[in-house]
Amino acid sequence: MKRFITYFDFLGFKNFILNNETDYIRQRIGHILRDIEMSLGQGKTKNAQYGVIADLSGSRLNCLNISDTVIFWTNDSSIESFNELLKVSFDFNWRVTCYHFGVKGAMVYDEIDIIFGSQENEKGGTYKVNSIYGKGLVNAHLKAENLNLASCVIDQSVIDKISEFGDPKEILGNYAMLYLTPYKNGLADKPEFLLKFFINETIGQSAFDNRSQGIERAFYGDNKGENERAQVLLKNTIKFLSAMKE
Numbered sequence: 001m002k003r004f005i006t007y008f009d010f011l012g013f014k015n016f017i018l019n020n021e022t023d024y025i026r027q028r029i030g031h032i033l034r035d036i037e038m039s040l041g042q043g044k045t046k047n048a049q050y051g052v053i054a055d056l057s058g059s060r061l062n063c064l065n066i067s068d069t070v071i072f073w074t075n076d077s078s079i080e081s082f083n084e085l086l087k088v089s090f091d092f093n094w095r096v097t098c099y100h101f102g103v104k105g106a107m108v109y110d111e112i113d114i115i116f117g118s119q120e121n122e123k124g125g126t127y128k129v130n131s132i133y134g135k136g137l138v139n140a141h142l143k144a145e146n147l148n149l150a151s152c153v154i155d156q157s158v159i160d161k162i163s164e165f166g167d168p169k170e171i172l173g174n175y176a177m178l179y180l181t182p183y184k185n186g187l188a189d190k191p192e193f194l195l196k197f198f199i200n201e202t203i204g205q206s207a208f209d210n211r212s213q214g215i216e217r218a219f220y221g222d223n224k225g226e227n228e229r230a231q232v233l234l235k236n237t238i239k240f241l242s243a244m245k246e
Helices: 013-018 022-041 079-099 135-145 156-162 168-175 205-220 228-242
Strands: 002-010 045-048 051-054 062-066 069-073 103-111 113-120 126-133 151-154 176-179 192-195
Touching: 002 079, 002 135, 013 022, 022 051, 022 062, 022 079, 062 126, 069 079, 069 135, 079 103, 079 151, 079 156, 079 168, 079 192, 079 205, 103 135, 103 156, 135 151, 156 168, 168 176, 168 192, 205 228
Parallel strands: 103 151
Antiparallel strands: 002 069, 002 103, 045 051, 062 069, 113 126, 151 192, 176 192
């Protein structure tokens, strides 16, 4: 069944794991899981035993986090489901890229499905299944992997589908902007929609400086280190951010 899918991969995750102690890694992963939940809850919270947590009771989306990959997908092809996925993907994209890790992502409209379950025996052994599959998952991974900046690109398959509901520019609103996307093998043939790091149409110099610094910390913080590949990705990401400047 075809659905809307957003696929994200964290940048620098291997170095993050290798260069930090287990307690610190667990703490930082907790921060990321918190932001996944806050994005899914779209700012809604509820009281829990140990404080305030995201309220996910109104979410119609599916989410799976496996190591350095986060996948969101809808249950149907409705415009209501797409609008929710768009808002959640936008929120997650800027939260993580500006505070934790750069992420490379892609949103597609294609096939996806999952088989899941869990068993535990009397000796404490477990058998857990989260087998997610489909052409959409493969296509999203390939498109995201080829990106040469941190953000999330919206595939033409999504644009074609939401065109059935109206003008894609109006549907996407200020969550995304047209940009000549850099890929590993060169620039895209034509501008594509990329998720932004601000909901504003434009930003001033102060906002640009602050967000640039946050993105740089996210790229190199947590003992991820600095290498030539990360420098290229960061440079292209800041260049994309600068396209929003007044």
